[in-house]
Structures are given as C-alpha cells and as structure tokens.
Amino acid sequence: IPKEGDTVSCVVDSTRRDGITKNHTSTHIINTSARSVLGSWVWQHSAFKEADHARLDITHHSALTDEDVLKIEQAANGIIESAIPVKIENFDRGTAEQKYGFRIYQGGVVPVKSVRIVSIGDLDIEACGGTHVANTSDVEQIKITRTKRIQDGVVRIEFVSGDGAKEFVKKKQVDSENKEKEEKLREQEKERRLEQRQLAKERIPVIAKSLLECKQGSVTVDDITMELAESGKANFCYSTSDNYDDVFHIGLGETLCKTDPKLVYCGLFEQGEKVRVIVYAGEDISKEKSAGEIVKSISQILGGAGGGSPKFAQGGGTDKSKKEDAIKNAKSMIIQ
Incomplete structure (x- = not known):
C-alpha cells in the first residue's frame, strides 16, 4: 500500500474511458434532443454515466410516449450523423454567464471562478467538467433502452451509445427473431391441435x-x-x-x-x-x-x-x- 508522499504510476483504462466519454457526450445530445422534441421547459435534473450504460433525468410533466422516445432517439442520432465538432473552452464565470446565460448550468450551478464550457455547435452549450468526444460522429449511435417517470415532473431516460448501442440493436434483433420463431411454432402447434381436435x-x-x-x-x-x-x-x-x-x-x-x-x-x-x-x-x-x-x-x-x-x-x-x-x-x- 503506497504511503503518503509516495509517487505511483497509473494507467487509464482506455476501454472504460472511451465508453464513459461517449455516454457523457450522449447525455448532452439527448438533453438537447429531448428539449427540441418535448419543449423548452426540459432541463437536466440529474445524470449518471458508466462505461456500458447511462441515464439522464429531465424535467417533464408526464411519462414519455413511444412516439416521444422515437422522436428523441431520431433527433439524437441526427446530431451524430451531422458530425458536429464538440468544442471545449474555459471562461471566467461572469463572461460565460453573460455570453451564454444561466442555461449552461444544466447540472447545477458550479461554485468556481473559471467555467469549462462544452459546446455542440449552437445546439447545446453547458458548463461541464467531464470527458467528451471531439466530434458527435465519434459517438456512432445512441439507443434509448427505457424511460420512466420517477417522480412528479421528472422523467428518466436510460440509454446506451457506441458499441453498447450496437450490441443492444443486435440483441434486440436476435430477440425479435427468436420471438418470431416461437410465435410461428406456437401457431403451428395451435393449428396442429385444432386439426387434431376437429x-x-x-x-x-x-x-x-x-x-x-x-x-x-x-x-x-x-x-x-x-x-x-x-x-x-x-x-x-x-x-x-x-x-x-x-x-x-x-x-x-x-x-x-x-x-x-x-x-x-x-x-x-x-x-x-x-x-x-x-x-x-x-x-x-x-x-x-x-x-x-x-x-x-x-x-x-x-x-x-x-x-x-x-x-x-x-x-x-x-x-x-x-x-x-x-x-x-x-x-x-x-x-x-
């Protein structure tokens, strides 16, 4: 165990870092997509990012419909396909607030003098200290896996991105094919029984x-x-x-x-x-x-x-x- 004052060598888990990085940028992309689909009242309530999954809680008055989810996902992937550069700049707090307004504090007000601003074109501009991709195209794909209303006025959006999204799509396709096969077998068995009973x-x-x-x-x-x-x-x-x-x-x-x-x-x-x-x-x-x-x-x-x-x-x-x-x-x- 290292003692206080010792120098230690560390290695960044690049695979995990890559997953979290994509999910972090995806959080910003979904936030602005949800706002464009649902309305200007949408605000980030809280968020969580891991290497293989993430979630974003937004302010919204009711549970999301399947149509809402589809539109948000389509908007998010449209931003990815547009290959928009993700710009990171540092401003003193007053300058950032004057230039961009208080909407930059999606995750809450930052109690520091210097503010790190992450911009996805003019679609989403937030104060953020997390890791991000250089271009929205680096995210590759976003899939919303589940949504639910967790309290009055707050809706949770769970999602995956990058390789996680590809795996989700592949699994969903396999599940769909298996379900189709099972349904076909059930229908065949039903027909066999009906014929037998007749x-x-x-x-x-x-x-x-x-x-x-x-x-x-x-x-x-x-x-x-x-x-x-x-x-x-x-x-x-x-x-x-x-x-x-x-x-x-x-x-x-x-x-x-x-x-x-x-x-x-x-x-x-x-x-x-x-x-x-x-x-x-x-x-x-x-x-x-x-x-x-x-x-x-x-x-x-x-x-x-x-x-x-x-x-x-x-x-x-x-x-x-x-x-x-x-x-x-x-x-x-x-x-x-």
Whole structure:
C-alpha cells in the first residue's frame, strides 16, 4: 500500500474511458434532443454515466410516449450523423454567464471562478467538467433502452451509445427473431391441435360406439376409459387427454349419457394456464350423483371452482399436477 508522499504510476483504462466519454457526450445530445422534441421547459435534473450504460433525468410533466422516445432517439442520432465538432473552452464565470446565460448550468450551478464550457455547435452549450468526444460522429449511435417517470415532473431516460448501442440493436434483433420463431411454432402447434381436435370431433360417433360396446370390466379407446359397474350401479367414463377440447367432451358426454342413463362422463383437459372440467350425468344416475356436485369437488382439488345442474356441469382450476387426483376423487364419488 503506497504511503503518503509516495509517487505511483497509473494507467487509464482506455476501454472504460472511451465508453464513459461517449455516454457523457450522449447525455448532452439527448438533453438537447429531448428539449427540441418535448419543449423548452426540459432541463437536466440529474445524470449518471458508466462505461456500458447511462441515464439522464429531465424535467417533464408526464411519462414519455413511444412516439416521444422515437422522436428523441431520431433527433439524437441526427446530431451524430451531422458530425458536429464538440468544442471545449474555459471562461471566467461572469463572461460565460453573460455570453451564454444561466442555461449552461444544466447540472447545477458550479461554485468556481473559471467555467469549462462544452459546446455542440449552437445546439447545446453547458458548463461541464467531464470527458467528451471531439466530434458527435465519434459517438456512432445512441439507443434509448427505457424511460420512466420517477417522480412528479421528472422523467428518466436510460440509454446506451457506441458499441453498447450496437450490441443492444443486435440483441434486440436476435430477440425479435427468436420471438418470431416461437410465435410461428406456437401457431403451428395451435393449428396442429385444432386439426387434431376437429378430427376427434368427427370421430365422436365412432368412439362412442366402441365404448358402448363394452359389456363388462373396462376398455380404453383413444385415451378415453369406460369402466362398467355392477348391475344397477353407476358406470364411469373419463379422459384426461389434452387432445380433446370442450366441444369434444360436451359432444361425447351427451351422446354417451343419452344411450346409457346410468353413466357419468368426466373430461379433464388443459387450456392455457388452467385445467378445465366437464361432467355429464345420465337421466337416471343424475338423481343420485349430481354432475354439479362432482364438478364442484373436482374443481376444489384443482384449486378452482365450478358447478352446474345435476345433468351437466363445468369448472376447473390452475393446479395441473392434480389432474389424476381429481379423477380419483370423481371416481370415488360415483362408485360409492
């Protein structure tokens, strides 16, 4: 550890210095751009600059719209493209104030006799002690990454410049491409499911016929299980397959229960973030085993709610892990 009075050698981190330098000049560019877009009342409230990001807080009466942000960013990059020299001069305080006015104190009044003035043409003239590029073109590019209203009358603009802006644009493009691919895959999956469900709907008569041909025990047809009880007791048919939707379950349940008045049909399927339940009860069994009560019980297990009439009911919940528990509960209610 150096002692007081020792001479030490230091090296400037040129990469970090370059990033901060570009972000510092960018702060001035965004400040004047925001003023030109929003109005003359815009003033720098505070600012922060790092090598890879920066922010500028400005005085403005409301949150920025997407259109405001786009116009400010376009104005800022227009200044960069104009390749305006950035001039640095030193004046005594009185001379600077007489020549440029008090608007030079964007970051607050400087309590010194000599004032360092940074000028970007006649667009922005401020008292500033920070590092700056020699020409606005050296900034290369500015991208506003986020804006938010942080308090009454103050809006924060977060941004990147130079290589940071290029990386931001590249990442945004990659994210956009990935999002587009994911959306395309979702659409393809949606179309596949719709096609699959349409085919299943068309197969309702065939599936119903195959299930009703079962005379004893149990049988499974296309992920739909029929369980026959002893004579005089309720029969139970169910499915937890996500290949079927509400239209299919309503159609199949109604068909089966019309043919077998002692049958209870239960269909569980996932729809988005939820698990839906549809229950049909035949004419005879509905007097003893209410579809509404069965759905209410199942839905509670799934973390939701439901209900309906003795012959038809629907409901659901959000706990997808409890689908099998829900079916077991329905079965116990029906065969007891």
